[in-house]
Amino acid sequence: MAAKQKVLLLGAHGETGGDILNGLLEDGGFSQEISCLVQPSSAEKPAVEALQARGLPIVVADISGDVEELAKTLQGFDTVISAIHALHILAQIPLVDAAAKAGVKRFVPCDFAVTMPPGVSKLRDEKEVVHQRIWQAHLPYTFIDVGYWHQLSWFRVPSGRLDYALTFDTPEVFGDGNTRTLLSDKRDMGRFVARIIKDPRTLNHSVIAWSDEITQKEIIHLIESKTGETVSVSTVSPQQLEVAIAAAEETLKTDPENLRAWVQRSGAHYNRAKWIRADGTLENAKYLGYLDARELYPDFKPVTFEKYIDELVAGEAKRPYNETVFQALMGTKGDGEERLVLRTG
Numbered sequence: 001m002a003a004k005q006k007v008l009l010l011g012a013h014g015e016t017g018g019d020i021l022n023g024l025l026e027d028g029g030f031s032q033e034i035s036c037l038v039q040p041s042s043a044e045k046p047a048v049e050a051l052q053a054r055g056l057p058i059v060v061a062d063i064s065g066d067v068e069e070l071a072k073t074l075q076g077f078d079t080v081i082s083a084i085h086a087l088h089i090l091a092q093i094p095l096v097d098a099a100a101k102a103g104v105k106r107f108v109p110c111d112f113a114v115t116m117p118p119g120v121s122k123l124r125d126e127k128e129v130v131h132q133r134i135w136q137a138h139l140p141y142t143f144i145d146v147g148y149w150h151q152l153s154w155f156r157v158p159s160g161r162l163d164y165a166l167t168f169d170t171p172e173v174f175g176d177g178n179t180r181t182l183l184s185d186k187r188d189m190g191r192f193v194a195r196i197i198k199d200p201r202t203l204n205h206s207v208i209a210w211s212d213e214i215t216q217k218e219i220i221h222l223i224e225s226k227t228g229e230t231v232s233v234s235t236v237s238p239q240q241l242e243v244a245i246a247a248a249e250e251t252l253k254t255d256p257e258n259l260r261a262w263v264q265r266s267g268a269h270y271n272r273a274k275w276i277r278a279d280g281t282l283e284n285a286k287y288l289g290y291l292d293a294r295e296l297y298p299d300f301k302p303v304t305f306e307k308y309i310d311e312l313v314a315g316e317a318k319r320p321y322n323e324t325v326f327q328a329l330m331g332t333k334g335d336g337e338e339r340l341v342l343r344t345g
């Protein structure tokens with residue numbers, strides 16, 4: 001068995017971090033060694049108490065605080081993994097500096113999304129700023145992307161029988177619907193991460209983890225064949241997508257804290273990258289220099305998109321983001337006036 005690593009995980013009570021935690025715990029090599037980094041304002045949250053109840057050590061630290069102090073907190077950890085919310089990507093900068101000072105042996109910043117070059121998405125560009133800070137600090141790293149989650153990549157059917165697991169209602173096909181992109185089941189992220197962070201081959205590399213490479217038309221065909229229902233979608237041309245991006249940009253210019261516009265812009269940037277530009281393919285990931293986790297771990301059996309759709313149709317899927325602001329954004333709660341409050345925690 002590989003030597004045990006001391007791992008510090010930021011975001012263990014979030015969606016991505018929770019899946020990473022489960023994957024690490026499943027992997028015997030890490031079972032006694034994971035600690036959870038929690039910001040002071042969240043230390044009393046029931047979700048954090050639930051981590052404690054699972055026997056996980058909680059490290060309370062303010063990542064926006066003094067870097068020297070933060071470095072002392074990080075001392076002794078081999079690996080630091082960040083699964084911070086997409087609104088807080090740049091908040092990782094002091095954590096990078098502190099990890100470098102503390103001699104952390106591998107830093108995994110919050111990527112966990114679709115591969116794309118800089119300049120395509122504001123969110124990805126913030127991640128690029130974090131990558132550059134890592135390189136400037138000579139901090140050992142692994143960047144891990146996973147494509148888009150299965151759980152956010154399907155279409156509703158008219159009967160509403162799948163709605164119990166719906167996070168975003170996006171009944172749109174972009175372009176001709178024939179562009180391929182990589183998907184992963186969110187539950188596999190941690191299983192991949194557990195392998196990747198103990199693998200010397202992935203040190204100072206980017207890794208793409210995935211289960212399927214699929215088009216929107218193939219997704220629709222799969223759902224229709226499993227449900228016997230006809231999916232209803234509208235088609236969005238590349239030009240219409242640019243108009244939507246420009247409208248969200250315009251709102252953010254005058255109202256930079258408008259969460260709805262931020263989500264619309266982020267979603268549109270992702271849809272352009274995935275379904276128009278073909279940035280999310282395996283071929284493009286390799287072109288961008290990623291190692292392929294499926295080649296590194298040929299014995300790894302990811303949850304396929306078809307398996308996830310079978311679970312969804314059987315009523316066994318779980319909706320991500322229960323009780324979060326994202327449900328409010330879908331119009332079932334809230335008034336659409338949510339602000340970027342998540343940015344300040």
Ligand SMILES: NC(=O)c1ccc[n+]([C@@H]2O[C@H](COP(=O)([O-])OP(=O)(O)OC[C@H]3O[C@@H](n4cnc5c(N)ncnc54)[C@H](OP(=O)(O)O)[C@@H]3O)[C@@H](O)[C@H]2O)c1
Binds near residue numbers: 038042087148345
């Ligand atoms: N590939 C995909 O399809 C996909 C989909 C969604 C997300 N993602 C990726 O996953 C990442 C994480 O998103 P998520 O949806 O998992 O977020 P999430 O569920 O909101 O979880 C974010 C976690 O970060 C913690 N956090 C936030 N600010 C912090 C701070 N200053 N110090 C310490 N902890 C802090 C939160 O704790 P608090 O309770 O303290 O706020 C929470 O535990 C995103 O950035 C994105 O890259 C990918």
